[in-house]
Structure formats: structure tokens, C-alpha cells
Amino acid sequence: MELPLPLPLALLVLGLVSGVHCVGMCGGIVGAFSAQPLVRRSELWKRQLAFNLGRVTSYGAAGAAAGTLGGLGAYVVGALPAQTALYIATNLVLIAVGLYFVGAGSWIARIEALGAPLWRRIQPLASRALQARSLPRVYLAGALWGWLPCSLVYAALGASVFAGGAAQGDLAGTAQGALAMLAFGAGTLPNLLAAGLAAARLQQWMKRPAVRAAAGAAVLASGAYGLAHAGGLADAIRRGLLCF
Numbered sequence: 001m002e003l004p005l006p007l008p009l010a011l012l013v014l015g016l017v018s019g020v021h022c023v024g025m026c027g028g029i030v031g032a033f034s035a036q037p038l039v040r041r042s043e044l045w046k047r048q049l050a051f052n053l054g055r056v057t058s059y060g061a062a063g064a065a066a067g068t069l070g071g072l073g074a075y076v077v078g079a080l081p082a083q084t085a086l087y088i089a090t091n092l093v094l095i096a097v098g099l100y101f102v103g104a105g106s107w108i109a110r111i112e113a114l115g116a117p118l119w120r121r122i123q124p125l126a127s128r129a130l131q132a133r134s135l136p137r138v139y140l141a142g143a144l145w146g147w148l149p150c151s152l153v154y155a156a157l158g159a160s161v162f163a164g165g166a167a168q169g170d171l172a173g174t175a176q177g178a179l180a181m182l183a184f185g186a187g188t189l190p191n192l193l194a195a196g197l198a199a200a201r202l203q204q205w206m207k208r209p210a211v212r213a214a215a216g217a218a219v220l221a222s223g224a225y226g227l228a229h230a231g232g233l234a235d236a237i238r239r240g241l242l243c244f
Contacts (some may be wrong), residue, residue, distance in 0.1 A: 001075040005161060006164075006184035007160075007163055007176075007180050008163075008180050009157075009183065011156050011159065011160075011180050011181070011184035011187065012183040012184065012186060013185045013187065014156060014184060014187060014219070014222065015183070015186065015187020015189075016093075016096075016158075016188075016190070017214075017215045017219060018187070018188060018219065019188070019191030019215065024212075029174070031159065034082070034184075038139070043055075046135060046140050047135065048193055049134075050135045050139040050142065050191070051138050051141055051145075052141035052142055052189055052193060053139060053142060053147075054138070054139040054141060054144075054146065054190055055142040055145055055146040055192075056142075056146070056185030056186065056189070057139075057142075057143050058142075058144075058146025058147055059146055059153065059156075059182065059185040060178045060179075060181050061178070062153075062157055062160075062179045063157065063160045063163070063177040063180055063182065063184075064175070064177050064183025065161045065177070065179035066157045066158075066161045066163075066181070067158040067160055067161065067173040067174045067175070067177015067178060068173055068175065068177065069093070069161055069172040069173075070083075070160070070161035070162050070163060071172065071174065077142060078170040082160075083162070086158055086213065087162065087225065087226070090158030090159055091152055091157060091222075091223040091224075091226035092223065092227070093108075093111055093155040093158065094155050094219050094223030094226070095220055095224050095227075096151070096197050097107055097155065097216075097219050097220075097223075097224035098149050098153055098217065098218075098219035098220025098221070098223060099134040099216065099220065100216070101212045101213070101215050101216025101219065102212060102213050103212075105218075108151040111151040112149040112150060112151050112154075113149070114149070114154070115147070115149030115150075115154070116149060119148060119149050122132045122144055122147050125144055126144035126145050126147075126148075127153045129144055129145075142216075152200065152219075153184075155190075155223075156184040157181065157182060159180065159182050160175070160177040160180040161174035162204050163179070163180045165176040178232075201220050212242025
């Protein structure tokens with residue numbers, strides 16, 4: 001089963017096309033940094049970059065954990081049914097998000113509710129961190145907001161579980177999982193950096209039906225492709241490949 005794109009590249013593309021959802025979820029947050037009075041306009045770029053790098057760092061940490069889990073699965077007898085279920089669930093989430101983009105479903109609210117217990121603990125700290133002035137604290141704010149419940153992040157994490165492949169073991173899985181999620185985070189950067197610098201204008205553009213339909217079709221197609229190739233998962237894991 002050949003992979004149309006290496007997993008990090010596939011997740012990079014997913015991050016790029018998920019701009020519709022990213023701006024809706026985080027556009028107001030990154031825009032808040034733009035609204036704060038700054039000593040110099042030139043500081044805006046630095047603050048936006050620090051915030052988003054913090055967010056992507058959290059994705060990388062979560063990806064490392066997911067990749068480690070996948071690598072350890074190589075040593076668990078009978079793990080394939082659970083891996084198959086996770087793989088199918090990951091692609092079903094992508095299909096649900098794609099349908100949401102085109103206005104044909106509301107399942108992602110239920111999916112994102114799964115992360116609510118953790119987020120309730122982090123949100124007070126994240127909200128206080130939004131008042132940060134120094135760049136290290138802005139970076140910390142981004143790292144905290146990186147745990148905001150998001151269905152697309154969950155789908156990318158589900159894929160990152162398989163990043164290392166059974167043949168590579170848990171250590172390689174850790175590195176590959178982190179790389180996959182860092183690639184996803186890098187894909188979200190253009191949209192969210194633009195949202196921070198021109199939040200209102202970009203959010204209006206992202207609401208256009210044609211833009212949402214194009215993004216939805218791309219995400220839905222990715223999930224459908226994965227489901228269509230779920231039967232070859234065992235071979236893909238053994239070879240270190242994943243259809244996504």
C-alpha cells in the first residue's frame with residue numbers, strides 16, 4: 001500500500017487546508033495580541049510568532065507522546081484491532097470535519113468536547129497568560145492555548161500514533177510522531193499569523209461558502225481515502241507506512 005504523501009507532508013497539507021477551522025477557533029485569540037497597545041508596531045510580528053511557536057510546540061509534545069504510544073504498540077500482542085479502530089476513528093473525524101466545513105454536520109462539537117476536562121484546568125492559566133508582555137511569556141501563552149480542544153488536532157494526533165511504524169520501535173515513533181505534529185502545526189501557521197495581523201478581514205474571507213467548500217472537500221477526501229485503505233493497515237504498520 002503506497003502512501004500518496006509522507007505522513008509529515010500529509011499533515012502539513014492538512015494544516016494548510018484547515019485554516020477555515022483554525023481561524024474560527026483561534027483567530028480571536030491571536031487577534032487579541034494585535035489589539036493590545038504595543039510600544040512599536042514592529043513588535044507585533046515577534047509577539048504573533050512567539051505565540052504561534054508556543055502553540056506548535058504543544059502540538060509537537062503531544063505528537064511525541066502519540067508516536068511513543070504507537071511505537072510501544074509494536075510490542076503488544078493483539079494490538080492490531082485497537083490500532084485499526086483508532087485509524088478508522090481518525091479518518092471518520094476528518095470526514096466529520098469536512099462535512100462541518102460545508103455545513104452538513106455538527107459532530108465536531110461532540111468530538112471537541114472530549115478534551116474539555118483537560119481544557120477546564122488549563123484555560124484559567126491560558127487566559128491570564130494572554131496579558132503577557134514579554135516574549136517568553138507570550139510563548140508560554142501559546143503553549144497553553146495549544147491544548148485548546150480541536151477536532152483537527154485530534155485527527156492529526158490519531159495519525160501520528162502510526163508515524164514510526166512497527167519496524168522502527170518506540171524511540172523512532174517518538175521522534176516521528178513529534179515531527180508529524182510539528183508539520184501539522186507549521187501548516188496552520190500562515191492562516192493564524194495572518195489572522196493575528198488582519199483578524200477581521202481574514203475571518204470574513206474564511207466565512208465565504210466557496211472557501212469553506214474547498215477546505216471541506218480536501219479534508220473529507222483525505223478521510224475517505226484513509227477509510228478506503230483501512231484494510232491494508234497491518235501491512236502499512238509493518239512497513240512503516242500509513243495511508244492518509
